[in-house]
Amino acid sequence: MSQDERWPDFCRRILTCGDLETKLAPAPAALSTAPVAAVVPPVNRPARDARLAFTSGADRLPRPAALCEASARAACLARFANHELMAVELFAWALLRWPELPVALREGWLAVLADEQRHCRLYVARLAAHESDLGEHPRSDYFWRHADTLADAPHGPRAFLSVMGLTLEQANLDFTGLYAQAFRAGGDDASAAVCERVHEDEVGHVAMAARWLRRLSGDDGNAKGDLDAYLETVPFPFGPHRAKGRRFDAEARRRAGLSERFIEEVERARSKAGGG
Numbered sequence: 001m002s003q004d005e006r007w008p009d010f011c012r013r014i015l016t017c018g019d020l021e022t023k024l025a026p027a028p029a030a031l032s033t034a035p036v037a038a039v040v041p042p043v044n045r046p047a048r049d050a051r052l053a054f055t056s057g058a059d060r061l062p063r064p065a066a067l068c069e070a071s072a073r074a075a076c077l078a079r080f081a082n083h084e085l086m087a088v089e090l091f092a093w094a095l096l097r098w099p100e101l102p103v104a105l106r107e108g109w110l111a112v113l114a115d116e117q118r119h120c121r122l123y124v125a126r127l128a129a130h131e132s133d134l135g136e137h138p139r140s141d142y143f144w145r146h147a148d149t150l151a152d153a154p155h156g157p158r159a160f161l162s163v164m165g166l167t168l169e170q171a172n173l174d175f176t177g178l179y180a181q182a183f184r185a186g187g188d189d190a191s192a193a194v195c196e197r198v199h200e201d202e203v204g205h206v207a208m209a210a211r212w213l214r215r216l217s218g219d220d221g222n223a224k225g226d227l228d229a230y231l232e233t234v235p236f237p238f239g240p241h242r243a244k245g246r247r248f249d250a251e252a253r254r255r256a257g258l259s260e261r262f263i264e265e266v267e268r269a270r271s272k273a274g275g276g
């Protein structure tokens with residue numbers, strides 16, 4: 001890759017090329033998030049080749065107890081891989097959408113994007129070990145359905161931090177913990193290890209989102225806590241009830257630096273059955 005690779009080109013390729021290899025190609029070593037003269041605003045829908053294209057219809061996550069069946073494990077791995085791929089695309093989208101943000105935040109997002117690429121690869125490899133691939137499973141557009149909401153949200157990048165980091169990734173703390181255990185109980189230690197790895201990285205992603213949300217909300221002295229900043233900026237239909245999975249992991253949230261107020265609010269929030 002050339003020395004003068006520009007970060008907008010890297011992000012744009014993730015959104016406009018439909019193949020998995022391009023979307024998961026690592027960022028060039030020389031890439032920096034230095035400001036550039038022009039960034040074309042991204043479309044609110046990524047390109048996806050036929051075997052990655054979004055599908056409508058059921059995208060039910062198998063119950064943890066079902067993971068003794070290889071077919072349920074494959075369904076689960078495909079769903080997680082697609083979620084990671086959507087995260088890759090959405091961080092690329094956010095970098096292009098708000099090029100004026102502090103360099104340190106954009107560097108953080110670029111590092112998270114690289115983590116999401118790695119997570120996607122790990123799940124895809126486990127899917128291959130089950131003699132399957134993403135093309136054989138439903139591929140929900142769940143995150144992308146809300147891109148217009150994010151693009152137009154009055155709180156802009158703060159809404160992105162609230163939705164991506166403090167709702168979807170916070171919820172993933174619960175899902176990855178629960179499913180790590182379920183894979184292990186189902187006899188698939190390798191997939192369990194992937195979930196555990198993703199879980200650990202997710203603690204860091206949630207921590208980063210919380211830190212930057214407070215900072216962009218003018219809360220260096222803790223005048224306004226993380227919960228207030230979250231409730232102020234998170235757009236409908238997201239909110240505390242969406243920031244958790246089937247089994248609540250308060251300890252992972254503490255490790256991510258969330259306040260006890262925030263943790264309690266999420267734990268108490270009425271959740272829809274099923275989660276996801």
Ligand SMILES: [Fe+2]
Pocket residue numbers: 084087115116119198
């Ligand atoms: Fe991830």
Ligand SMILES: [Fe+2]
Pocket residue numbers: 087112116169201202205
């Ligand atoms: Fe993440």
